[in-house]
Amino acid sequence: MTTILAVDDSASMRQMVSFALKSAGYEVVEAADGVEALDKAKSQQFNLVITDVNMPNMDGIELIRKLRELDIYKYTPLLMLTTESAMEKKSEGKQAGATGWIVKPFDPEQLVATIKKVL
Amino acid sequence: MAIDMTQFLQTFYEESFEGLEIMEAELLNLDGGDASEDTINTIFRAAHSIKGGAGTFGLQEIAAFTHVMETLLDEVRDGKRDLCTDLINLLLRSADCVKAMMAASRDEEEYDVDEVESVQKSLRALIDNKTDTTAPTTPDADPAKGKVESSEVSYKISFIPLPNLLQTGNDPARLFNELDELGKLTIDVDHDAMPELVDLPVDECTLSWTLTLVTTEQPEVIRAVFDWVSDECELTISCDENEQPEPEQENATVESKEPSTTKVEPKPKEKSDKVKEQGSIRVGIDKVDSLINLVGELVITQSMLGQLGKDFAVERLEKLKDGLSQLERNTRELQENVMSIRMLPISFAFNRFPRLVHDLNQQLGKKIELKMTGEHTELDKTVLEKIVDPLVHLVRNSVDHGIETPAVRLKQGKPEIGTVELKAYHKGGSIIIEIRDDGAGLDTDRIHAKAVERGLIGSDEVLSEEQVYDLIFRPGFSTTEVVSDVSGRGVGMDVVKRNIRALSGVVDVKSVKNKGTIFTIRLPLTLAIMDGQLIQIGGHTYIIPLISIIESLQIKKELVNTITARASVYKLREDYIEIVPLYKIFGIEAMQTEIINGLLVVVEGDGKKVGLLVDDLLDQQQVVIKSLETNYKKVEGISGATILGDGTVAMILDIQGLIELAHRYEKIDDIKNNVSEVA
Numbered sequence: 044m045t046t047i048l049a050v051d052d053s054a055s056m057r058q059m060v061s062f063a064l065k066s067a068g069y070e071v072v073e074a075a076d077g078v079e080a081l082d083k084a085k086s087q088q089f090n091l092v093i094t095d096v097n098m099p100n101m102d103g104i105e106l107i108r109k110l111r112e113l114d115i116y117k118y119t120p121l122l123m124l125t126t127e128s129a130m131e132k133k134s135e136g137k138q139a140g141a142t143g144w145i146v147k148p149f150d151p152e153q154l155v156a157t158i159k160k161v162l
Numbered sequence: 163m164a165i166d167m168t169q170f171l172q173t174f175y176e177e178s179f180e181g182l183e184i185m186e187a188e189l190l191n192l193d194g195g196d197a198s199e200d201t202i203n204t205i206f207r208a209a210h211s212i213k214g215g216a217g218t219f220g221l222q223e224i225a226a227f228t229h230v231m232e233t234l235l236d237e238v239r240d241g242k243r244d245l246c247t248d249l250i251n252l253l254l255r256s257a258d259c260v261k262a263m264m265a266a267s268r269d270e271e272e273y274d275v276d277e278v279e280s281v282q283k284s285l286r287a288l289i290d291n292k293t294d295t296t297a298p299t300t301p302d303a304d305p306a307k308g309k310v311e312s313s314e315v316s317y318k319i320s321f322i323p324l325p326n327l328l329q330t331g332n333d334p335a336r337l338f339n340e341l342d343e344l345g346k347l348t349i350d351v352d353h354d355a356m357p358e359l360v361d362l363p364v365d366e367c368t369l370s371w372t373l374t375l376v377t378t379e380q381p382e383v384i385r386a387v388f389d390w391v392s393d394e395c396e397l398t399i400s401c402d403e404n405e406q407p408e409p410e411q412e413n414a415t416v417e418s419k420e421p422s423t424t425k426v427e428p429k430p431k432e433k434s435d436k437v438k439e440q441g442s443i444r445v446g447i448d449k450v451d452s453l454i455n456l457v458g459e460l461v462i463t464q465s466m467l468g469q470l471g472k473d474f475a476v477e478r479l480e481k482l483k484d485g486l487s488q489l490e491r492n493t494r495e496l497q498e499n500v501m502s503i504r505m506l507p508i509s510f511a512f513n514r515f516p517r518l519v520h521d522l523n524q525q526l527g528k529k530i531e532l533k534m535t536g537e538h539t540e541l542d543k544t545v546l547e548k549i550v551d552p553l554v555h556l557v558r559n560s561v562d563h564g565i566e567t568p569a570v571r572l573k574q575g576k577p578e579i580g581t582v583e584l585k586a587y588h589k590g591g592s593i594i595i596e597i598r599d600d601g602a603g604l605d606t607d608r609i610h611a612k613a614v615e616r617g618l619i620g621s622d623e624v625l626s627e628e629q630v631y632d633l634i635f636r637p638g639f640s641t642t643e644v645v646s647d648v649s650g651r652g653v654g655m656d657v658v659k660r661n662i663r664a665l666s667g668v669v670d671v672k673s674v675k676n677k678g679t680i681f682t683i684r685l686p687l688t689l690a691i692m693d694g695q696l697i698q699i700g701g702h703t704y705i706i707p708l709i710s711i712i713e714s715l716q717i718k719k720e721l722v723n724t725i726t727a728r729a730s731v732y733k734l735r736e737d738y739i740e741i742v743p744l745y746k747i748f749g750i751e752a753m754q755t756e757i758i759n760g761l762l763v764v765v766e767g768d769g770k771k772v773g774l775l776v777d778d779l780l781d782q783q784q785v786v787i788k789s790l791e792t793n794y795k796k797v798e799g800i801s802g803a804t805i806l807g808d809g810t811v812a813m814i815l816d817i818q819g820l821i822e823l824a825h826r827y828e829k830i831d832d833i834k835n836n837v838s839e840v841a
Contacts, residue, residue: 054173054177056215066165095214097206099207126213149218
């Protein structure tokens with residue numbers, strides 16, 4: 044079973060991402076910020092991590108950097124959810140080791156299509 | 163896969179309103195002070211989340227509006243712009259707009275378009291002034307869409323990954339698969355750069371490729387496939403020779419194109435069930451758990467008692483008594499727990515005041531700091547909801563009438579910044595709320611003059627200070643000549659007092675000229691249950707709220723002074739208190755009609771002490787208050803009724819009402835007609 048870790052501090056976004064991915068047949072674990080996500084990622088190997096950028100406690104870029112440092116996430120696809128206005132965030136994310144990004148706003152179909160590309 | 167986005171809206175609204183509250187609170191915190199990075203980040207994040215969510219869930223107007231806010235906040239975050247008072251005010255107004263738009267969308271109503279547009283204009287103006295940022299655009303439709311169907315073109319793609327491409331979890335094979343979907347793909351691999359097997363690094367990409375793709379798609383689409391890896395490769399896409407489109411020589415590092423962004427189509431608004439105020443409260447899971455625990459205990463006690471009842475013998479009486487006391491304990495605990503569910507921290511009422519004071523400061527040109535303590539003090543939800551308006555009125559009053567302008571304050575040697583303090587705490591079975599300011603204090607002369615002018619008192623009447631203060635609570639009294647926008651909203655302090663009294667509470671005021679004023683509100687913790695003293699008059703049982711009883715005593719003949727046939731007073735230590743013969747007021751038969759044989763229950767209401775003449779004192783117990791108004795009609799002197807253990811109905815005395823009633827009784831005769839129907 045392919046398991047995805049969905050990280051976003053906004054509950055509605057998390058719900059939406061999670062719902063879309065589950066409908067597409069993936070198993071989804073949710074986390075509300077980078078700290079929680081890192082914790083969960085350490086205790087379970089995920090096949091993909093999809094994270095928001097702006098979050099309290101630990102933001103998405105820091106999370107990606109920390110995950111890439113872990114052996115078990117060295118080659119795992121790590122995607123970030125970013126807004127069209129945050130171009131510089133994309134390169135910052137890439138620097139940290141992100142595989143790619145999905146631009147907000149997006150609809151569930153796009154999300155699933157993008158995820159299918161990397162899994 | 164069609165997913166109904168409306169199912170996430172409820173959560174989105176909730177978290178957005180929460181976010182807006184946080185934004186507002188943080189903005190108010192900033193007021194005047196230095197902005198920490200954390201605070202700005204928090205504010206930014208709130209706007210950012212709302213924008214992202216609104217766009218995704220099809221609320222384009224909100225997304226567009228918050229986008230502008232976000233752009234501004236982003237500049238603040240990057241240190242390109244100062245968070246000055248004007249900007250804070252504008253952001254506060256913006257937050258109001260978003261709130262209004264959000265509420266309108268939730269309730270399917272209209273919002274104030276003019277206000278939103280004017281705020282948006284101001285925001286834009288600010289942005290345009292400072293920087294040349296391109297006008298905010300809402301996400302446009304997919305650039306790849308709507309293109310003309312073109313004929314097949316053969317592209318030559320040179321793809322030379324940097325060694326670190328694999329380290330971001332990207333995989334050339336995935337890219338090729340994707341390209342393959344666009345048309346007919348041929349792959350040529352170039353492994354010249356590949357080192358000997360022994361030297362081959364495992365996580366570096368040393369291969370490069372030349373791809374040929376025959377497709378009808380535009381070059382942008384091809385480049386979009388490489389979007390994620392654009393920083394980690396050298397990419398050249400060229401049109402194969404002979405074809406007419408001019409050669410497309412493009413280095414991927416020049417510009418990266420976003421992957422296609424399709425717009426979320428605003429769905430036709432379905433009539434989702436109305437989600438207005440649902441009158442629900444959030445209850446901590448621990449409270450629920452402890453309730454379940456208690457119910458478990460109750461069930462055990464019940465089964466134990468059931469067992470006892472099945473084959474009862476006199477020698478088991480002790481066991482029965484045990485069981486009953488256990489039952490009583492269970493019930494009481496259960497009751498306390500259930501009541502605590504209805505209890506909410508008073509911060510629900512307090513948290514609107516920072517904004518209120520901020521706005522009033524702006525409006526009145528005053529400098530006032532608001533201090534709040536005891537925000538976590540809990541009180542009943544109903545009481546909480548009803549105390550908000552009186553509190554708002556009192557705070558407005560303190561800000562408007564109490565605190566002086568900075569100039570006046572400085573002249574008087576006071577600190578320039580005035581203080582309004584809100585304080586809540588428990589005392590006995592009540593909750594006390596204080597509104598304290600260090601302003602001018604109440605002007606007794608002015609109040610007196612005003613009261614004379616309004617015909618509330620005679621011009622030669624000499625009043626104590628307290629009596630003068632009391633005047634401000636009288637209907638038809640207002641000290642400001644001009645009804646200001648701030649505190650003169652057509653409601654006076656009399657309404658404040660009435661509302662508080664409707665909650666069985668009292669309000670009083672203390673003031674020192676040029677030092678300040680303190681309004682103190684005392685409220686019962688809950689309106690549903692109270693501790694009562696049962697008393698007997700003739701064959702009737704009445705209940706006096708324990709909270710208003712000061713003492714009970716056996717009447718000593720020599721301390722009674724008869725003033726008129728209807729009025730007598732009792733000397734209680736240094737005081738003289740009125741004796742109120744309840745049986746006369748209620749027009750019922752009593753056993754003790756002679757004052758000297760009776761018992762006197764000294765009660766306090768509205769700051770006045772009186773002695774109620776009763777036949778006998780019975781038990782003290784908690785009583786459940788039932789409204790007389792909803793079940794029968796409003797009766798003066800009675801605040802409600804309850805059902806006693808033996809099934810009879812007992813009236814609960816309204817002490818303040820009773821005192822008024824007694825005063826009238828002393829003056830007129832036919833009071834009986836008014837109340838006899840109750841008894």
